[in-house]
Amino acid sequence: MTLAIDVHELTRRFGSFTAVDAITFDVNEGEVFGFLGANGAGKTTAIKMLIGLLAPSAGSATVAGCDVVRESDAVRRRIGYMSQRFSLYEDLTVRENITLYGGIYGLSNEAIRDRGDGMLAALHLEKMAKERVAALPLGWKQKLAFSVALLHEPAVVFLDEPTGGVDPITRRQFWEMIYAAAARGTTVFVTTHYLDEAEYCDRVSIMVDGRIAAMGTPQQLKEEHDVATLDELFVRLARPSAAAHG
């Protein structure tokens, strides 16, 4: 199985502060990988390096077979991204957003139309195609944003806290979409604060203070550390002193 993401000693310094400290990990093709960590642990910085928004201070990483520093343009064509603060333009219609992103990723008009139709059918959003995105409820927006991120059929898709503020039913549906994408061979790299969602992932990693403190399948990690839920593990790793007194 080829590696979708291969990270080796990736480091990022800001002056004297080391945000990401020589992390090493890899993600297999078609995996759903949960990238966890407390706020300030270095998660966002790490992701930014993987998607080409930030250059590493040291170390290397390849995403979808391309080096993030030397072949950043190639990386960008092969990945999808769903930002924490939304990716869709609120005052454009659903159709217009689809056409925009399709065009940006170089899809032909035909492909845009066909894939767009398919997407809207799968989401049951055909009636809302001409509505502005602002009119959609939050859950629908999120599902739409995810679908749009997958429009150009990227090898790897990066999701930054995609289910923030959404009701549990929609979260379930969202994760079903994630599984469907993974089944098609897309690698899903997702960060989340909802540790029950972390249990849905094939493997997870937990970042603490710039380093990876734990990595493995949810089952493995729970057995290794003798905890019932990943939540406990997370708290234990993120606040060792608090857990010791816990």
Next chain:
Amino acid sequence: MVKELRHILRDRQTLMVLLLLPLAMVVLFGFAIRSDVHDIRVVFVDPNPDYATIALRARFAGNGRFEIVGTVPTIATVEPMFRRGDADIALVFEPGFAGHLAEGTPARLLLVSDASDPNTGTTIQAYAGAVIASYQAEVGGPGRAVQIIPVTRMRYNPTLASANLFVPGLIALVLTLVTALMTAISLSREKERGTLEVLLVSPLQPWQIIVGKVLPYLLLAFANVVTALVAAWGIFGVPFRGSLVFLLAASTVYAMVGLALGVMIASVTNSQRAAMIGAMAGTMLPNLLLSGMIFPIASLPGWMHPLTLVVPARWFIVISRGVMLKGAGIAQLWLPLVVLFGMLLVLMLAAIRSFKPRLA
């Protein structure tokens, strides 16, 4: 109230602007609002130099207010100088000047001022008149009737209409405001919303993003130029003596400079509000004070003159006044145009650079 104070103190960027802006305004306005004029560039037209003309010319040379930019034999050379903005006043001696003085017949002196700015036009005439009068008083003596008759002409603006002064500058101001504000707001809004991040992760190159955001506003700005010109001509009666095509082309370049400026402001600010304030302070203030739009550059203190060189509006006003009032064309006004192009290039490169991934 305490909470409000905290808000104010913690919003560093806005605070800086709110404290420094009034200070800057007081300083700049204070210096700019002066009605005296320095560094008046005078060109002499002296077909038959004689002792009197040379003496009078020496008077001007010795007077600190005047800067002699040329002595030419015919008046034909003067017109292009005016159009390029190289001279403020021309003194034309009639042939046989000294002879007339000696005989006691009127010796005529034609004073032609560039009155595109009617305020300085009259002031310059007054200063020149004073120098001439003092020479006249010296040369004359008891019983001798020495007559130097200055004949004044206000070039380009015979009626000294102040609209002719303001309106070309007003066009510059409006263009800057609209263009810089538009792009600054648009870009900072994307930054705030987070959609800019997504664009940066996409295969789009930074220059594509910038051009894509800037071009539609260019069309808008162009529409603004046309309406402003129509208003200037139709409502204020500002003459239109030069090439319309050249003015439109120059306006487009100037509008692009404004758009690029807006992009730069958006890239260094963190919020829409800061971008708006930045755009307004960074464009309106220099434009009002340092561009020669209201307060002539000649009136500004010497140390401010170099500052005016980096204000794009200053160069555009030379072009707009030149074309509208003096009928000048590209032959005379190529320099300001080149400067504007240069500014555009610098700003665009800087804007594109600012979008590249931050390196360690």
